[in-house]
Amino acid sequence: MNTKFQFLKNPFFGKAFNFRDKIPKYAARHIFRLILCILILLGNSSSAQANEQKDFKYYMNAWNEKRMEASNLLLDAEKEFKSGDEISGCAKQYDAANLGIKATQSLIKAMTINGNLEGINDIKIGLKKWEELRDFC
Numbered sequence: 001m002n003t004k005f006q007f008l009k010n011p012f013f014g015k016a017f018n019f020r021d022k023i024p025k026y027a028a029r030h031i032f033r034l035i036l037c038i039l040i041l042l043g044n045s046s047s048a049q050a051n052e053q054k055d056f057k058y059y060m061n062a063w064n065e066k067r068m069e070a071s072n073l074l075l076d077a078e079k080e081f082k083s084g085d086e087i088s089g090c091a092k093q094y095d096a097a098n099l100g101i102k103a104t105q106s107l108i109k110a111m112t113i114n115g116n117l118e119g120i121n122d123i124k125i126g127l128k129k130w131e132e133l134r135d136f137c
Contacts, residue, residue, distance in 0.1 A: 052113050059110035066103035070096045090137030097134030104130060 073096035080089035104127040111120055 056110050056113045059106040059113065062106040063103045063110060066099045066106065070099035070103060073099065093137055094134055097130050100130040101127060101134065 073092050077089045077092035077096060080086075080092060104123060108120060108123055108127075111117060111123070
């Protein structure tokens with residue numbers, strides 16, 4: 001008898017419980033593989049959540065930066081129009097609109113990643129306004 005597991009006595013029969021007799025080798029391998037798969041899946045899901053959070057922050061930062069730059073370009077374009085330089089004003093307005101489009105697309109991606117789709121139709125309307133502003137000049 002294998003004395004390795006003598007400490008696990010069966011109280012009903014007084015015989016030592018031997019794991020090798022009760023769990024065949026192939027079953028132990030399957031259990032090990034199952035546990036390994038579960039651990040891998042849990043690890044991947046947490047890394048996927050971390051990637052989503054990272055992507056969300058990236059798109060929100062892109063939205064903020066591009067939105068601010070587009071606003072500054074629109075102010076510069078307004079000054080150009082007021083001074084009578086329509087060509088320079090249109091060029092700055094076009095650049096501002098392109099940045100506004102990219103910023104709005106980043107916001108839409110961030111909202112999609114976050115799962116918050118409330119108000120996305122209004123944002124898409126704003127995207128169309130940026131496109132109209134770009135195509136105006």
